[in-house]
Amino acid sequence: MTTFKAGLVGVTGYTGMELARLLCGHGALELVRATSRSDAGRTLAQLFPGLTGLPLGGLTVSEPDVDDLAGACDLVFLAVPHGTAMDMAAALVGRGVRVVDLSADFRIKDPQTYAQWYGLEHRHPGLIADAVFGLPELNAPAIRTARLIANPGCYPTSAILGLYPALSRGFAEPDGLVIDAKSGATGAGRKAAVGSLFCEVSDTFRAYNLGRHRHTPEIEQELSRLAGRELRVSFNTHLLPINRGILSTCYARLARPATLAEVHAAYEAAYADAPWVRVLPQGALPETKNVRGTMFCDIGLVVDPRTDRLIVVSCIDNLCRGASGQALANANLMLGLDPATGLNLAPLVP
Known part of the structure; x- marks a missing residue:
């Protein structure tokens, strides 16, 4: 090699x-x-x-x-x-x-x-x-020939992978999307800051940067491309008292009547050739511990007929899948390697 x-x-x-x-x-x-x-x-x-x-x-x-x-x-x-x-x-x-x-x-x-x-x-x-937006599941051909990769943010990785099949296959209305996302403390970086101190993060749960998080335009840009029209999202972020992990709960109005089985089948088809995206069985929802230290994005689906909504729960490790592991996958593609080289990682549990 x-x-x-x-x-x-x-x-x-x-x-x-x-x-x-x-x-x-x-x-x-x-x-x-x-x-x-x-x-x-x-x-x-x-x-x-x-x-x-x-x-x-x-x-x-x-x-x-x-x-x-x-x-x-x-x-x-x-x-x-x-x-x-x-x-x-x-x-x-x-x-x-x-x-x-x-x-x-x-x-x-x-x-x-x-x-x-x-x-x-x-x-x-x-x-x-x-610059090519470095989401391997969606942009692998362009990544292979790129000289510069814009590695996606951690929150956008979770949100875009979660909503891509729903938007591209016409299950979700592009208007009125709400993304309620929670991240572990490493998402704030390693710099010394009062808000990231152990006693400030442990045993509490808080929202931050509501309506003004910098990942908002990145999410809107990529979801607009997938939807084929410009859209706006309500993107709301929270800090979890854990080191690693992002769990995004995405809410969309159904564009047409659909059962959970139909939506689930569409997600499985969309990610059939994407080994790092795991569409969980119907009725199962993801947890941060099951993706810790890995490239996996676990997705759970709920169709709520009472409110006519599709609820998508998308879960990643913010440091590996949401940053460094994704960067390495992009490097592998750029260098003509198998994208999974060095990235066949099992979760760090417990």
């Missing part, structure tokens, strides 16, 4: 940590550069003692340098905040390096919409059109 060289910019955050964990067992993609301005000179094992004795534990963290990355790597993962990623992505792509960007910098196709929601003018709008 051909071995490719990878770089990881921003190794010290949760998504960087998760990528390092996954790359330890990949086999065809070797991490040769891991960068961090604050921790340059230390080994990965010093940063993450859990990597001690594993192949990547001895890799020394370096300062991010585009020329060095371009010379050493076939592909680079950018696990840095929005606004920071766009310049480095443009520089690397310009040097012929394939890039998977885990930030939001290339997800939104309209630069004005990006500026509105992220408070920042896009400095490389000409590159946005080249």
Whole structure:
């Protein structure tokens, strides 16, 4: 098997940590550069003692340098905040390096919409059109030939996979969609912040950013494409007192009379060739513990004839499926590998 060289910019955050964990067992993609301005000179094992004795534990963290990355790597993962990623992505792509960007910098196709929601003018709008939205179940052919991947956000991954069959097969009305989503605390990142402290998260449950979460335009953009018309969603987020996991409950008005059996059959058909999407048996609903540390998206369905609604419950691990594992699947496709390479992972239970 051909071995490719990878770089990881921003190794010290949760998504960087998760990528390092996954790359330890990949086999065809070797991490040769891991960068961090604050921790340059230390080994990965010093940063993450859990990597001690594993192949990547001895890799020394370096300062991010585009020329060095371009010379050493076939592909680079950018696990840095929005606004920071766009310049480095443009520089690397310009040097012929394939890039998977885990930030939001290339997800939104309209630069004005990006500026509105992220408070920042896009400095490389000409590159946005080249970026492929990296949802493997929907965009695999384009991902294979891409030079730049906009890795989807965690909430959008859950919501889009949950609603795709209902919208594309005409079961759900595009108007009036409500997405009620809950995330574990790692979704807030690894930065020090009062709201993420253990005593602030444990033994409580709260909503946040109602009506203004930055993943809203990403969800609307992709669902509009699937529905074949522009739509708006009511996207509402909550913080769970757990480390990993997203559970999204999506509510849609039925576009036509349908039984649970009919909707369930349509979902199974839509994901027949998507091994990471598990449409649960009729009557079963997903739980975060069953997807922890994996690429799975578990989907449960309810047809409520009393309210004439379809209820879709979609569940993923926000760090693996919602970020780093999905980034690795995209890298596999870009490099001509089996997308599941290094990602055949069983859930971490209990």
